[in-house]
Amino acid sequence: MLMSSDSPPLSPAPSHPLVSRLSRASRWWRREFPPSQMWRAIPTAVLCWFLTVTFSVSLAALIFQGPLEAALSTGIGLSLFSAVTTGLVVTFLGTVPGTIAIPSDRTAPMLAILAGGIVALYPAGTAAGVLLPTVLAALILSTFLTGVVLSLLGHYRLGRLIRFLPFPVVGGFMAGAGWLLLKGAFTVVTDRTLDVALLGRVFEWSLISKWAPALGLALLLMVVMRHWHHFLTVPVLVLGAVVVFYTAAWFQGIPLETLRTSGWLPGPFPVAIHWEPNGLAVLGQANWRLIAEQVETLGALVLVGTISLLMIASAMELSAERDVEADRELEAAGIANLVTACGGGLVGMHSLSLTSLALRLGPRNRWVGLFTAVGSGLTLFVGPSVVGYLPMPVIGGLLAYLGLNFLSEWLLDSYSRIPRSEYALIVLILLVIAWVGYLPGIGIGLITAVALFALRYSRIEVVRLELGGQSHRSNVDRTPHERALLKSLRPSIHVMKLQGFIFFGTAHGLMHRVKRRVHRSSLPALRYLILDFRHVTGLDSSALLSFRKLQQSARLSGFQVLCCSLPPRLLMGLQHEPGLLEGPHAFRIEPDADRAVEWCESQLLAPHQAELVQEEIPFEELLAIILQGRDDIAARLAPYFERMESKAGAVLAVQGERSRDLFLIERGQVSAQLKSGHGESIRLRTMGPSSIMGEIGLYLHAPRTASLIVDVDSVIWRLSPEALTRMEETDSQVSAALHETLARLTTIRLIQANELLETTLR
Secondary structure, three states, X not given: OOOOOOXXXXXXXXXXXXXXXXXXXXXXXXXXXXXXXXXXXXXXXHHHHHHHHHHHHHHHHHHOOHHHHHHHHHHHHHHHHHHHHHHHHHHHHOOOOOOOEXXXXXXXXXXXXXXXXXXXXXXXXXXXXXXXXXXXXXXXHHHHHHHHHHHHHHHOOHHHHHHHOOHHHHHHHHHHHHHHHHHHHHHHHHOOOOOHHHHOOOOXXXXXXXXXXXXXXXXXXXXXXXXXXXXXXXXHHHHHHHHHHHHHHHHHOOOHXXXXXXXXXXXXXXXXXXXXXXXXXXXXHOOHHHHHOOHHHHHHHHHHHHHHHHHHHHHHHHHHOOXXXXXXXXXXXXXXXXXXXXXXXXXXEEOHHHHHHHHHHOOOOOHHHHXXXXXXXXXXXXXXXXXHHOOHHHHHHHHHHHHHHHHHHHHHHHHHOOOHHHHHHHHHHHHHHHHOOHHHHHHHHHHHHHHHHHHHHHOOOOEEEEEEOOOOOOOEOOOHHHHHHHHHHHHHEEEEEEEEEEOHHHHHHHHHHHHHHHOOOOOOOOXXXXXXXXXXXXXXXXXXXXXXXXXXXXXXXXXXXXXEOXXXXXXXXXXXXXXXXXXXXXXXXXXOHHHHHHHHHHHHHHHHHHHHOOOOXXXXXXXXXXXXXXXXXXXXXXXXXXXXXXXXXXXXXXXXXXXXXXXXXXXXXXXEEEEOOOOOEEEEEEEOOOOEEOHHHHHHOOEOOOXXXXXXXXXXXXXXXXXXXHHHHHOHHHHHHHHHHHHHHHHHHHHHHHHHHHHHXX
């Protein structure tokens, strides 16, 4: 059937939810795993795979030693399984393409302590088959607990904690990682631990012949990579080093077994790796009472893992040169460990060294992590023997290359970029990590960074602005007589606008400024001290103690302390301090600085009330005063005004509405209030008899910048725009006098505003 030309076009049928999901997944795969870069990722992935397998075997050997050495093949299987699961989960769920995740070298020493502690609780000579179920159950529990903690941290968005890590601490961590990699490279090629006892023998031929080629390869890689940064540069150099090694061995007639037994090749490895997918089966055979005795070690292990991952995530931002979503990285690592625990694996997480290597060599996509994890999976089934053909100087050279890069970046390149104090902190953390260990180095670095921050913050003046009463007037219009009196009385008022966090380092500066004002002989005696807390973010107990001392000083020197613009939490803190807001010398609380100054002015005027009382002035006489004694003009101007009797709370003008009415107060009080974008009402000015309002709307024809609200029952005279037009048309002399008077009043207010601004910027 033909469709009519008037028929609406058919809308496309809605796609099935499953089709939409598959489409989104397809687009994500093409973006994160670009086919054009798959082959470029293989050389980098091969290097990362070699190092992953080497690390995995080394970590297993660290944990399964002594009585557990007979179960090393099981340990290698668990370690490689962890490399597979952790690598795959982080590759797909992490935020940084090119991230490599392996069994954690940070928690490996704690795992070794955990396993050793359980073994020590068994009688000497207990067979490995008896020890193994309990040790494996403890390892599974540690992996599970780490996964739960990391997942919860990510779920509740606590990854932002890395934003509070000081830059020098992250730099010290990376420099320390560089030293540990360099030290690990020495151990790999020499089979000796680099410590103080060995320093005197480092240059013996038996050692230098092992570490010198590795160091030479590392330096060659550094120099070449600075000039030719291509994804094939490192693989080609590594392949060349392997060819040179085997060529030299062939010329000297050294067989492979001799090379292996003399430490030039890794291994020998177990022929078969023992790993079973039903790793949880050992939970029913474990001695949980012995595991319960290791609760402190388990807690320390989870803590080390959490801190390590937070530090690694922060360091990865610098290596990847992009923001890292720490919460997603925590969740990815948490899920990876939960999956790994189901197969009986070890704690795993992001590897800073391998990730840095992958990011340096490129390409920066997820193919590298995927191929590395797949390679580890193949090794799990065929055995790690293939790694045994990569010369130890090459493995050590790659590790040394990574370590030297970290050390060069944070000890040499950063020297001219960061302040000397921060550079010294990086060196301090490096030395502590090298001398004592990883966690003490980070701990001392954080403590020192906090101390430096407190020292620097204490140098910031807690008083952002200091004003005398003559500069900081209230927004209350006073009569000429009141203004004359306050001119001589206002210097006894002193306003301090505070800022930042008030603590032991800054509270002393506040007390010093108060004492300086109290003893300043060139000014009248201080009677009122106003502390403005609008820009204060918080205060500690030492600040409260300083306020108690300030209260004592006020009592002895005879001045009153007023606190204004206090946020609720700061007000609560002052209320909890006994006697601070109660008693004869208590601090007075005012909503803002304007009302605090108004209260002080009223107190200063109180003794002069008898001479300030004035009889009500008739409207025409009031106009004559405003017009500076021009009675004839006042008499001709008065008829143009309309008398209004306004009750308290009446609104004369509304902010934002257009109005050209001009108002003159004969009796009473009116306030101009501004409503901010946050809904807060700010008093701009409080006006009394003889005050004129509305001149801005009169001249600019613009919406009202503030609302005019009657405070008390008042008599107000209004000049409408129609009356003004009629005046301008019929009596130009009166009109000119009115405009002259309004210009003079506006100029006076502008001068006062400029004086306050100049004082503020001084």
